[in-house]
Amino acid sequence: MAVLAQHDLQITRRRVQPKPARDEVWQRGLIVVIIAYLFFGLVMPLAMVFTKSLQTYAFYPEQVTIAFQMPDGSHAEPRSLQDWLDDSGAEANDGLRASERTRIQIVRIIPKNARADVESFRVTDLSADGGQLLIDGVPSEAGQSYDVPRAQLGKVQVRPQVSYGLGNYGYYFSQPSLFNSILNSFIIAMIVVVIVVPLAFGYAYGIMRTRMRGKAFFRLAATVPVLVPSLLPAIGLIYLFGNQGILTPLLMGQSIYGPIGIVMASVFFTFPHAMIIMIVALSTSDQRLYEASEVLGASKWRTFWVVTIPGARYGLISAAFVVFTLVLTDFGVPKVVGGDFNMLALDIYKQVIGQQNFQVGAVVSMVLLVPAVVAFAVDRIVSRRQVAIMSAKAVPFQPEHNPRLDSAMLILCSVVAVFILGILAMCQFAALARFWPYNLTPGLSHYDFSKVDGGGWGAYFNSLKLAVLVSTIGAAIVFLGANMVEKARGFQIGRTILQFLSMMPMAIPGMVLGLAYIFFFNDPANPLHFLYGTMAILVINTSIHLWTVSHLTASTALKQMDKEFEAVAMSLKQPFWRMLSRVSAPVCLPAISEIWLYYFVNAMTTVSAVVFLYSPQTQLASIAVLNMDDAGDIAPAAAMGMMIFYTNALVRILYSLATGRLMGRLQAWRHR
Template structure:
């Protein structure tokens, strides 16, 4: 049988319309990523190497080097990041080990508590540590003469905030182990310690490296924590804020931003390079490792988890408690005053609604853009040569760009009077776009993993059946990848809800988001309403996470017939 309509094709036609759309659409994605990522970063670079008259000069760097205190800020940023990494990674490793490699009761609960810091802005930890160890703190005596306002507080709050990031990576690294290696070690009667050193650690080494680099980069680029709890301790991230918001010195801000970008970009470049060598760590023949109960290992680990979980709940709980206490520490009566005052006077409600709007729009527009671009990249052909590597590089780049740096780039690029996109500046739209770009990489990787997981011949089969690739995307690829799509939406929503760094330069009074409002309330000394706002954000994120779990649960139940063997 001949295909209907084939004879009517114009002689020059070599592909169907939908087959030819892939290239141009991917080009569109590349253009969008260029405008909203590459050009702002370029503007940042230009801003740093041009003097006030617009001529090329390295004067700003010289000026920066001569500014008193700058060298201290650089040094502080680095040593704090190293200390944070050295504390967080071992803490998270043992916690992940307890979850994945021991037989603990309530594993799911320990995991959720371990990740709970993700639900709120990083400021939550800072506020809670002030309440615990600050001037009027409950446990002030624990620190002796040392003040929490400064490196001690920054390290504590950053460890708390970066802990879940390290935990996620290490849980994955420890979850996939080849049981046969342990059986072989047992057969050779290797000691517990020997097994740990020769099998467990090497198996998790890429995870450990990755976690260390992620935590290091997190600490370097973290801005809210040193702002709130750092006192007069100078670090680079706060320095940018001071230069840009306090002194309106964009050029100097750009120079500091470049300095911040350097170590973070370097960390992620190393991580990328290390991960590439990791391939084929686990062969298809591997037998998953199943730990057997052993109280000598499980009991100490259970105690450890209990201790850390208590501490983390204590931090989160303190923020919530602060929001409910009438006047810390003199009147500990519980009330909703801060919420009522905040909602009525301090604009808490507006900020919260703004945040909901931003987070909702980020998830709504970000999820399809990310997934569709990943699909074009992975499953379609066409477009000029070099386009695919370019899009891949653009998608990987945001991981190495701190939010503050992206924010400054956006100011310099979109606020320029001769930029036709100038109208976007200080709108809700630009904040949504900044969020999507800022969190692009993680979402892109999630989409890519899901797309690589399905049969790579689906597109070939549909082409042979004369079905458009877009129909197959809609009827097959999207339903199969739905869990990943939901995961991306949740990730974008929660991060857009809690982020401070990229948005702190982009909001206008009308679009002030909740997370930034915390910062402003704290600056005004309104710790109660700030805590109320933080609690509100945590509750919103928790509700979204719960909704996500519910939807995926229902989805898997409904698709039980065909999702067998998946997940």
């Protein structure tokens, strides 16, 4: 008996290993699939950027020998290419840095007169690993000799060899032209922060804390820049302040091409982001604090500094970092209006598209990643604090009548609104004017994109297709992922990894992600190579680029649901997908449609990531704006930019109508 009891005790003291439910296999499978999506669409490409930044290429002319065939058929003593270079006193590749794609023809190393009568050459790759030579495009093998007839010698190229180290970083920091970009980018970003954050604070203050007129209009006006690519304000500025601009005299001889233009356009496109953050920050204040301050005899001015500013401080910090990162990582503005003023994000583009120098592009990417990651981390910490200061007992602030303050704020908001709408109106005017600045009669000729580069109307429809695909697929995957992170049972490891990967994209600048995709998907050895140049890669890239904000929106909505819903569904023996389709998704429909809109609008305007990834078949409207501007077709570029604006504005309006009407029907349960 005693033995039995002992045995029984051991059984009950054993740790219980919970068994997974039948539908948990599917839940875990889904989590794994979404992790894989983010792994191959984000982690692997980024790892490639890091690897590439460590790759240096160099020529080894001493590893290749060439022997001339004598008239009697025998070969002369082989000489290395280094010997030939020494003879002529030249350097391999003229002493320039070799990159992955640099090639030197042998005929450029051996002078023509030295090989005048030779009929055939025997080239030998002496290296241990081979591949020093490309013979008609085929790499040479180690220790192998190749006989090349005279007529074919032009097809023999010497190829640089890869090694790993910090050489690219050394090169980068030794080049003032590249290194200066860091300083330029930081200074410009700081200036924009200093202008935009106080301005956005004042603007939001006017909307939230005064009784000025036209609040709804100002709120709407400030969000207009979100609907257009950052290239468009830059184009508008050229019409306003360029060499033939209507307001050029205002610059008093200064050129719009350069820091002035970059700052002005950056203020335009970062303003809504800062303003939305400030609106949220100012909406969380507590009327009771103001009453307390007044009772204690503090002046309005003192109350502002002691109550208002501390209450909004996390918003101010968050807005500063968001604006800073946006300016630092944007490349559209400096591309159009930067002149020869170099910025970091533009350097990546120039190195990769202009010079095909992928390694240096990767180094710039790594440099750009540092402030972006820091800003992201600060923003996350701050936004967590922001939640903590809101108390359930807070009484919403009721602004009082204050004619002087109200009119001051009205003036401030009007100036900003005129600036924003003025630039947009200028673009519209430029798009319609027949021949700026000589024939200003309006016409639609610039909307006929067939006469200019950029892909024409096809590009526009590609953009539409991309936006619909990204918003629909993206909203679905992101919501599924967030649902799994928040609601799945068990599998803590998988959910933690998915949560981490979901937060990552926000810290990755678009240019870096785009470059990462080239490295990863353009490698013929990659089984996913078939995606390169397709619409699919643009969809994947854009959906991941915009993942984090969407994920946070979905998570917030899911967190607001009763946490016992899943427990009830399990007790009723209902699988998770029924819970998801019948309850979670319908309840979160407002959040899902918000994500859809966010994806759509941003897919229409995005340039930075996709600029590396589009192909002739998948040109996009936003890229067309860039390319038309590059080719000097500025009016059609403005017209295409306006097409993006009309589309986004229309979708925005339809969204408002739909959320008003359709939600009213589908969400009848919200009303008592």
